[in-house]
Amino acid sequence: MEDLQTQETQEQGTSVEELEVVSLSELLKPAETPSSEEPANPTPEPAATTVTAEPAPAAPESTPAPEIATPKIEYAPPPQKELTAEELVQRFEDKTALLKQLGLDDFLIGALDYYKAQGDLTPYLEAKTVDFAKMPEQQIVERKLREKYASLGLAEDKVNKLVQHDLIQTYKQDEATFSETDVELGRLRMEADAALYRKEFMERQQKFAAPPKQPQEQVQEPSHEELIEATKQRVLAEPLVQEFVKKPLLKIGDDELSFNYEAKNVNAALGVLVDPAQMTFYTSKKDEMGRILTDVNGNPVPDYSFLLELAAHITDRQNYNTLLMKHGKSLGTKQIAEQLNPEAPSGQAVVPDSAPVNTMQALADALRQEHG
Incomplete structure (x- = not known):
């Protein structure tokens, strides 16, 4: 019997002595890292994963946060219910003041108080x-x-x-x-x-008598001449106007195109500033005799062409002056160019001079001829 069991064991290729008994605790131990003496290509065994906790980064030193000025928040008051007339009256502790605000004088207020007290x-x-x-x-x-x-x-x-x-x-x-x-x-x-x-x-x-009516002071309206004189004094008090009276020059524009305009009639210029009738005269249509034209109602007929020109200058003064000066400059340049290059008479060709033309000298000659 023993020989039979031994033969079966040998046929299986494994002896009882070769079987290694491993305890449960050994199986649960983590696998050791293979040493360098072990074969180069050992059969890999599943190794337990070891998680190493990295040290937490040091917290940076806290710096105080800058103070931020927060805007003051204001809340609108809650909607109030609409008060009745009786509630509005009750809000006034001084009923006499309320009656005066409503337009009642002392006479009527006294009559109401008497009726309230006496019933008569x-x-x-x-x-x-x-x-x-x-x-x-x-x-x-x-x-x-x-x-x-x-x-x-x-x-x-x-x-x-x-x-x-x-x-x-x-x-x-x-x-x-x-x-x-x-x-x-x-x-x-x-x-x-x-x-x-x-x-x-x-x-x-x-x-109970009504208070005597206070006589209304009769305010005398100033005359037209008085109004003009008062306006004139106010205008002449301005330093800029005083300088204009002494030297009637007005600088037009602010850049290289600027020029000085000399007023020919200082009194007429000041009259427009102080007298509305003068403004009406200059901005109304006139007949061949220079008289202001009027409509059927006797009102002056405005010169809307002139008024629109004034409106353009008043509302867009800088641009208006710039365009005006540029236009004048272009007209002067065109005239000089025509003098330098005159057109040939009809049917004749302009024969250029054989000698070269000195452009700057020709321009100077043209300007000299223009200004005499």
Whole structure:
């Protein structure tokens, strides 16, 4: 039996002694790096990957961040609800100031306050309609008696009875009932009481009287000549104008094309500045006699060709002057060129001189001939 097992083992090509027992812990160990003594081309075994943590880079020294000025943020107020008229009035603590802002004067404000306190606008109406200075004495006394009894809350018929009783008993104005002496004394008492009541009524009326209107100052409008003189003084106060009056030269342009313009009539130039009528004269159409043309309504007829030229110069002054000076320069150059190269008469050919032409000398001769 043993021989049979040994034969089977040999047939498999591996002996029991050649089998190497490896523990589980050895299998779990990481593979070692092969040494230089090992064969040059050993069978590679899977090696465990080793991850080496690189040192973290040192954090740079922190530098303080520059201060940035942040703009101030302002928020719009939230939309307010629309207030009613009553809420708007309640916002004003000083109602009198509000009434004045609405255009009411002290007279009307006083009348409103009185009506609010008394519930009656009779004094206001009296201030408008009653002349106590001319009212008869008996009517003054009767008015006072009616006020006295009406203030007690009595009915009108009772008030009338009491008033008639006082007129008869207090002032004895009934000759059939009282003696002549009593009637006279009663009249004197009525005169005294009427004077006292009249003064009271007039003082009370004065409180409700409308304030006297302030006379409006009549502002005298300056005349046309005064306006012109005032404008003239203001214009002549300018240093540039003063220099122009002394030496009437105006520099036109700022570059190499600039030139000085000499005014022929200083007064006319200043007149345009100070007198609107002068400006109208120069900017209106005229007839053959130099008179300003007018339309059917008597208004001057504007010279729009001239006005548009002025408008072009006013609105584009620098460009206008530059173009004007360049055009003048081109005209001068063209004239000199024509003098240097005159055209031959019709049918004749220009025969050039055999001698060479000195261009600069010819130009100088042409300029000398031009300016005499």
